[in-house]
Amino acid sequence: MQLRGVALEEGKDSVPLVRPYQSRVLPLRVLQFCLLFLFLGLGFSLVSIYMVRYFGIQTVVSASQATFQPCYDVPSTLESWIKPPSNLLHAMNDTELFWRASFLPRIKNYPFRRTPKIAFMFLTKGPLPFAPLWERFFKGHEELYSIYVHSLPSYNADFPSSSVFYKREIPSQVAEWGMMSMCDAERRLLANALLDFSNEWFVLLSESCIPLHNFSIVYRYISRSRYSFMGSFDEPGPYGRGRYNGNMEPEVKLSQWRKGAQWFEVNRKLAVNIVEDVTYYPKFKEFCRPACYVDEHYFPTMLTIQSPHLLANRTLTWVDWSRGGAHPATFGKADITEEFFKKIFEGETCIYNNQPSSVCFLFARKFAPNALDSLLGIASKIFGF
Ligand SMILES: *[C@@H]1O[C@H](CO)[C@@H](O)[C@H](O)[C@H]1NC(C)=O
Numbered sequence: 576m577q578l579r580g581v582a583l584e585e586g587k588d589s590v591p592l593v594r595p596y597q598s599r600v601l602p603l604r605v606l607q608f609c610l611l612f613l614f615l616g617l618g619f620s621l622v623s624i625y626m627v628r629y630f631g632i633q634t635v636v637s638a639s640q641a642t643f644q645p646c647y648d649v650p651s652t653l654e655s656w657i658k659p660p661s662n663l664l665h666a667m668n669d670t671e672l673f674w675r676a677s678f679l680p681r682i683k684n685y686p687f688r689r690t691p692k693i694a695f696m697f698l699t700k701g702p703l704p705f706a707p708l709w710e711r712f713f714k715g716h717e718e719l720y721s722i723y724v725h726s727l728p729s730y731n732a733d734f735p736s737s738s739v740f741y742k743r744e745i746p747s748q749v750a751e752w753g754m755m756s757m758c759d760a761e762r763r764l765l766a767n768a769l770l771d772f773s774n775e776w777f778v779l780l781s782e783s784c785i786p787l788h789n790f791s792i793v794y795r796y797i798s799r800s801r802y803s804f805m806g807s808f809d810e811p812g813p814y815g816r817g818r819y820n821g822n823m824e825p826e827v828k829l830s831q832w833r834k835g836a837q838w839f840e841v842n843r844k845l846a847v848n849i850v851e852d853v854t855y856y857p858k859f860k861e862f863c864r865p866a867c868y869v870d871e872h873y874f875p876t877m878l879t880i881q882s883p884h885l886l887a888n889r890t891l892t893w894v895d896w897s898r899g900g901a902h903p904a905t906f907g908k909a910d911i912t913e914e915f916f917k918k919i920f921e922g923e924t925c926i927y928n929n930q931p932s933s934v935c936f937l938f939a940r941k942f943a944p945n946a947l948d949s950l951l952g953i954a955s956k957i958f959g960f
């Protein structure tokens with residue numbers, strides 16, 4: 576008891592008063608104190624071993640170990656912060672995921688060699704009929720892309736382990752065309768892709784999309800663009816401004832209302848803006864319901880208000896609306912000819928980095944599954960892969 580008393584007093588202000596007397600006794604006391612500790616420690620270990628052996632309280636021991644485990648799991652190297660999640664099927668819900676995905680470094684220069692990648696995000700109902708075409712497109716560029724697939728929760732993909740789509744599915748929820756659940760799915764794709772720091776550009780695609788050029792051209796076109804390719808225009812008439820609801824003021828004014836095709840390409844900054852948004856989301860959720868199709872208005876309007884100078888205001892995905900109606904034309908086996916694609920390529924003129932360009936579209940839709948073989952047949956000649 577005496578020992579402990581001294582040890583405690585060591586730390587107190589009154590201690591210097593008793594120093595002269597203590598200084599000679601102290602080394603012995605320290606030794607005694609250490610020995611006592613040693614014996615206590617040994618005693619404790621023996622008792623625990625005994626308890627574990629004879630009373631089977633391993634569960635208590637392991638439970639307490641589990642409680643302390645995070646102490647040893649704290650990332651100690653930069654590597655552990657920047658490596659992408661090894662399993663895409665995490666257990667976070669959207670609130671948790673979006674929060675996690677909105678982490679943004681404020682220092683612009685990366686203190687490691689970072690090869691910026693394009694995240695290809697496939698928003699699908701079920702199977703990916705053009706997977707063989709995409710496999711060929713991606714081949715040999717493993718450093719420069721990552722893939723994410725959001726399909727209906729009821730669908731179980733069975734890609735072979737050799738496929739680029741193997742284990743690239745993210746936790747999904749039902750998404751309905753024209754409803755907020757569709758935008759939720761797109762935000763979910765963005766959020767999952769944001770978890771990988773090397774993803775710099777984010778492309779949204781559907782199962783009926785195909786690539787129109789080889790990977791080198793697509794990568795160069797997107798990575799060298801000063802703008803993100805979000806279709807965004809002000810359309811007078813019932814299908815544009817006609818869908819605006821005055822209750823969206825003051826967040827969204829009629830003059831700010833935009834329309835654009837759902838299939839976009841955005842950079843990392845805009846991707847974070849979309850995932851973190853809590854200002855426009857409730858307005859669109861409440862006041863843009865069919866016949867206002869929210870997936871055609873939410874992102875174009877929001878980004879036009881926040882970052883108009885970052886938008887090319889056009890999409891990279893070619894589609895044919897010329898037949899009219901609510902859905903664009905779908906092309907099947909019989910349509911796939913060299914002339915068909917020549918017509919698409921030759922009809923193009925657009926602005927790229929403020930200059931006229933003859934390459935305007937990198938992807939095209941919609942194609943029916945039976946077009947696959949014909950597409951594979953002409954791909955090397957027409958698309959260059
Ligand atoms: C996610 O989980 C948190 C914590 O349990 C909860 O507060 C939040 O409402 C959940 N979000 C969703 C979208 O379910």
Ligand SMILES: *[C@@H]1O[C@H](CO)[C@@H](O)[C@H](O)[C@H]1NC(C)=O
Nearest residue numbers: 802807879883884886887888
């Ligand atoms: C896109 O539109 C916005 C306004 O809606 C404009 O400020 C911006 O300059 C446009 N982008 C380009 C590349 O012209």
Ligand SMILES: *[C@@H]1O[C@H](CO)[C@@H](O)[C@H](O)[C@H]1NC(C)=O
Nearest residue numbers: 788789790791792958959960
């Ligand atoms: C990609 O396509 C372009 C133009 O068609 C061609 O010049 C280039 O060699 C192709 N690149 C590869 C890696 O095949």
